[in-house]
Every structure is written in structure tokens, then in C-alpha cells.
Amino acid sequence: MKLKTWLGILTAVVAVFTVQAQDMSDEAIKERIKPLGTVHIAGAEAQAAAGAGAGGAKSGEDVYNQACMACHGAGVLGAPKLQVAADWQPRIDARGLDGIWQNALNGINAMPPRGACGNCSDDEIKAAIEYMVEGI
Ligand code: HEC
The missing domain is CATH 1.10.760.10 (Cytochrome c-like domain)
Known part of the structure; x- marks a missing residue:
């Protein structure tokens, strides 16, 4: 596999972990809006994966x-x-x-x-x- 591909995967994994870590710190909000939050996190992961490399x-x-x-x-x-x-x-x-x-x-x-x-x-x-x- 090319180095660039590895870097892309690494960025996506880090991005997804970052998204999840931030979410943990907002436990109260997450609880209150659970159905909305679940859908949203899935969207954010897809976006993090899609946007890997574009980053930030x-x-x-x-x-x-x-x-x-x-x-x-x-x-x-x-x-x-x-x-x-x-x-x-x-x-x-x-x-x-x-x-x-x-x-x-x-x-x-x-x-x-x-x-x-x-x-x-x-x-x-x-x-x-x-x-x-x-x-x-
Ligand atoms: C569930 C519906 C809803 C969503 C989703 C929503 N808003 Fe709002 N927002 C409102 C309503 C209703 C008001 C008017 C509240 C009032 O002044 O009575 C408002 C007002 C505001 C205001 C003005 C606050 C003020 O002091 O006058 C800002 C800024 C704002 N929203 C930002 C955002 C941003 C940024 C997002 C997305 C991240 C967002 N809103 C998503 C319903 C929503």
C-alpha cells in the first residue's frame, strides 16, 4: 500500500477518535439529545473519513x-x-x-x-x- 494511503487511513482514525473524545466530555448534552446525537456522530465519522487529508x-x-x-x-x-x-x-x-x-x-x-x-x-x-x- 502506498504511504499516502496509510497516512489517509491514520488521519481518518485519529479524526474519528478525536470526535469521540470530544463527545465524551459532553455527556450531559449527549444524553439529552440521544437519538439526534447518534445520527449525528455517524455523520461526523463519515465526514471525518471522507475529509481525511483535507483535515482540520x-x-x-x-x-x-x-x-x-x-x-x-x-x-x-x-x-x-x-x-x-x-x-x-x-x-x-x-x-x-x-x-x-x-x-x-x-x-x-x-x-x-x-x-x-x-x-x-x-x-x-x-x-x-x-x-x-x-x-x-
Ligand atoms: C432546533 C432548532 C434550531 C437549531 C438546530 C439551531 N438553532 Fe439557532 N436558534 C433557534 C431558535 C428558535 C432561535 C431563536 C431563539 C430566541 O431568540 O428565542 C435561534 C437563535 C440562534 C442565535 C441567536 C442567539 C441570540 O442571542 O439572539 C444564534 C447565534 C444561533 N441560533 C446559532 C445556531 C447555530 C450556530 C446552530 C447550528 C450549530 C443553530 N443555531 C441550530 C433554533 C435552532
Whole structure:
């Protein structure tokens, strides 16, 4: 087997372990959203394997598509919609980007903590928000 192939496999294994280790530290969230979490972890593993070599954190757009679009695409339950200034501006004015980031991490009303993405890092959540408010 070629060295490059081995490196690819190694990267995928490390990525999957990293995803699982992060998830362990969020035991409470994982318990609460179990069905969603299970589906999500399977997706993350597939993504880690597919993206091996490309490596690193998920982009804001990837996180959005994976974990936020379900609500923020159509504005489910009053969620501010993707790149709609009228939805986002009042929130940014009131709390700033850091404030809405904290609310996304901790949850606010019908918005679950981290959008129920148990294995998204703080920075990945931030990247997803930056993607949602892009151009505003
Ligand atoms: C289950 C539906 C749902 C999912 C999934 C979801 N959100 Fe939300 N989100 C909401 C709702 C509803 C609100 C409005 C909450 C309110 O202000 O009452 C909201 C509000 C927010 C806000 C504004 C917070 C503020 O302080 O005004 C941010 C930022 C945010 N979501 C980020 C995200 C990110 C990032 C993701 C994906 C990782 C995500 N959301 C996934 C439903 C969701």
C-alpha cells in the first residue's frame, strides 16, 4: 500500500477518535439529545473519513448545513434565517457577535445548546454564526 494511503487511513482514525473524545466530555448534552446525537456522530465519522487529508475543523458552511440549517434555513420556531439582515441585526445590535455566540453555545429559548451539535467545537459554532450573518 502506498504511504499516502496509510497516512489517509491514520488521519481518518485519529479524526474519528478525536470526535469521540470530544463527545465524551459532553455527556450531559449527549444524553439529552440521544437519538439526534447518534445520527449525528455517524455523520461526523463519515465526514471525518471522507475529509481525511483535507483535515482540520469543519468550515462554518459545513457546520451550518449539518447542524443549523434545519431550523435556521426556514426560520423554524422563530430562528433567525440564513443571511437575512432583518432577522439578525437586532440581535447583533443588542448583544454583539460574542453575545449571540454565547447564547448559541448555552442555548436560548427554543434554540438548543450548540444547535444540538454535541461534537461541534466552540470555534466551529462561531464559524457557523459568521456564515449565517455573512454580508449583514
Ligand atoms: C432546533 C432548532 C434550531 C437549531 C438546530 C439551531 N438553532 Fe439557532 N436558534 C433557534 C431558535 C428558535 C432561535 C431563536 C431563539 C430566541 O431568540 O428565542 C435561534 C437563535 C440562534 C442565535 C441567536 C442567539 C441570540 O442571542 O439572539 C444564534 C447565534 C444561533 N441560533 C446559532 C445556531 C447555530 C450556530 C446552530 C447550528 C450549530 C443553530 N443555531 C441550530 C433554533 C435552532
